[in-house]
Amino acid sequence: MDKNSKIAFLGLGSMGAPMARRVAAAGYPLTVWNRSAGKSDGFADVAGTPGQAVSDADVVITMLSDPAAVREVVGAIAGELKPGAVLIDASTIGPEAVHEIAALLPAGITLVDAPVMGSVDKAAAGELNLLVGGDADKVMPLLELFGTVRRTGAVGTGAALKIVMINAIVNGVALVAEAYQLADAYGLPEDLVKQSLSTSPLAGLATRAAAENAFYQVKLAAKDVDLAARAGDLPIARAVHDRLTSYSEASDEDIAQLVKHFRS
Structure with missing residues (x-):
């Protein structure tokens, strides 16, 4: 691909919008679509429907909230895709859903699964970690706009x-939150616990549990842990999922707020 390759970006949520802005800033012809039209403010070429967005696109990127949303949108655009186009799904939907959307695509369309690790600030800075499955050679210049690419193998492995x-991270943040709850029960000073966690094997998770500039909503974490729990016998994931879904009033908060809710 080159800078004349036409890109369609579908899904301008908290992660999708800064990723799409990076595509535009790199000079690619870009058309965007989002279910809520207000989130497309600031983009030059905004399509009214997903089909309109992809009709002449060489590469289509989907960054949507869950498997149902991806299935719906891919089903709507499958017949509109340009022959030879590449569809990159950057959503977090699990391998089963990736194979389901692969079955919706006509022959000749290349599917690449490229979910990302990182927060909104990393998306804006192009510092995400991309886990990329499938034949991504053609679109590597585009993927590298978003951060570091780790090739994982066949479609679905990313x-x-x-x-x-993400299951390990969410469960780990819940573990740190529970550690603070236990420390409260023992009457230990918060600063002492925080400093001790920061120099322990849990340091990275403790940092994430204290993050103030990240935005990974509790409801999305619950969705991702549920995907994990459905894939195997994972009692910890199930317990964390139950805890996450019990915080209905906090569903739009970042997962760092779990510490507050565990301690309340």
């Missing part, structure tokens, strides 16, 4: 590794 990674 989606699978994302669920493995």
